[in-house]
Amino acid sequence: MNKKKDLNSLFVPTYSRSGAPMVSGKGVYMYDAKDNKYLDFGSGIAVNALGYGYAPLLKTLKKQGEKILHSSNLYLSEAQVILAEKLLKKSFGDKLFFCNSGTEANEAAIKFARKWAKKISPDKFHVLSFRNGFHGRTYGALSATAQEKFHAGFEPILEGFHYGDFNDIPGTEKLLNEHQYAAIIVEPIQGEGGIIPATPEFLKFLREFATKHSILLIFDEIQCGMGRTGVLWAYQQYKVIPDIMTLAKPVGGGLPLGVVVCKESVAEVLSPGDHGTTFGGNPLACALGTTVLETVSEKGFLKEVKGKGEYLRKKLLALKNQIPQIKDIRGMGLLIGVQVDGDLQAIIASCKESGLLLIKSGHNTIRFLPPLIVKTKEIDKAVSIFEKVLKSQHK
Incomplete structure (x- = not known):
């Protein structure tokens, strides 16, 4: 050097x-x-x-590294299966999808939501997110990121994305009545926007409105999940259960790993070829993820x-x-x-x-x-x- x-x-x-x-x-x-x-x-x-x-992460790194580093998602992976079973057992989810990062997880969540909503109406594709939120820098996640400084120079963003004010129930209700929404995506705690927690009333309102109007509620727990708030998942702080939860950052123990956790009603609309990833759910990252989850879950x-x-x-x-x-x-x-x-x-x-x-x-x-x-x-x-x-x- x-x-x-x-x-x-x-x-x-x-x-x-x-x-x-x-x-x-x-x-x-x-x-x-x-x-x-x-x-x-x-x-x-x-x-x-x-x-x-x-030390436990280094031990896992050596053990899994000596087994296999990559096999592709054409085949089941033992490390993926182990982590998937544990994540689903410790969350609301019925199924999950592995990818490589937070922005990839949010891209997948948005795609899943739009595919799910198509069974209701071809016009039901809109997505609501909130100002000062952050969901990633690839185009779908960027379009959901309601901060103009991230959009500058990369316009136009994707069609169908709308922005409300965080914790503003009346304003959000007005926006939600203006379009046919597939999904609402929200961080329980806005990480890049100033560490702003959602109010319990706001998340409860989103859950109730989404349920009533057949809209999927997506919680972006990429920064606030995996024990960061003192419970395993931030949604547990609020006692509000989303339809989809996106994870990344700590979940891979330092290696790239993203996760989309979802209910069966979301997963059932997807078929082989609808989405995919070459490296997502890498065996080494999943093995480390299991060690992280087990450690954070210790008594x-x-x-x-x-x-x-x-x-x-x-x-x-x-x-x-x-x-x-x-x-x-x-x-x-x-x-x-x-x-x-x-x-x-x-x-x-x-x-x-x-x-x-x-x-x-x-x-x-x-x-x-x-x-x-x-x-x-x-x-x-x-x-x-x-x-x-x-x-x-x-x-």
Whole structure:
């Protein structure tokens, strides 16, 4: 590796990256090529739920790697079957579809919903999503992402997508009465839009309206699922069951894996050839996914996540009382957003220089989403660094 060369010059400029490349990780820490140590409170954008170098994952990696890495979806895969059975047992779903990522999962969910709705009416193809939500960057998922900054330069988006205001029941009801909808897609907690939780009343309204008018309700749990909120799936926080749930990020243990979980009524409209993927449900990713699911499902694990989330929230609320530029603390479990007045990019950059990795969410919020195995002493350290940076920014 040429240390003098601008390494970003190798890549299409779709990311704004700086600093030395990351080379390794252990626990909740990452290390770069210059031996700098970082406390990672971004978890690879919610992927590394079990942190770095987690022994059971490494054991699974070796065991499955020695068996088979790829077989294609022309054949049943033992690793797929094992994970599928466990995911369905621990969720509302009757069937599932494996793919490679969150945007692929949402693409599949939208296709499934439109195919399902065609049996009712050829005009029933519209999809409702919500402003500040994020569902991916491929065209179907991008069209469902109600943020103009992601659309800019890529218009026109696909036909039939409409946007409502999150948590606005009267406005959403008006929109839903204007078209024949196949699906409503919503994040129980808006991850890229500022860590905004849905109100229980809003999700309950969506469920009731969707049921009454034969519309599929899709929950995008790509960021908030797999234990992140202190329960296995965020829909369990609300006691509202969707027809389809999309998963990705932590589910593959660090490898690309997406999942569409659905009810039998959705699955039964699909036939061979309606959808597919070359790499989706890769045996190695599925084996790691089983280890992640088993770990997160261990007795007491989610209770600890909930407790650590409450601890982090209390620490941040105490900070809010001291530092006026902190305007709000939002979220659930270990998915917390801190709304801040100030230059977020400068704050995040200063935190990195001080050994703490954080991620922006929306235009005024910083995300705290550490690995679920984080310890309270590591939370203390992260909050301490954050406090020092904020105070130094506003002397």
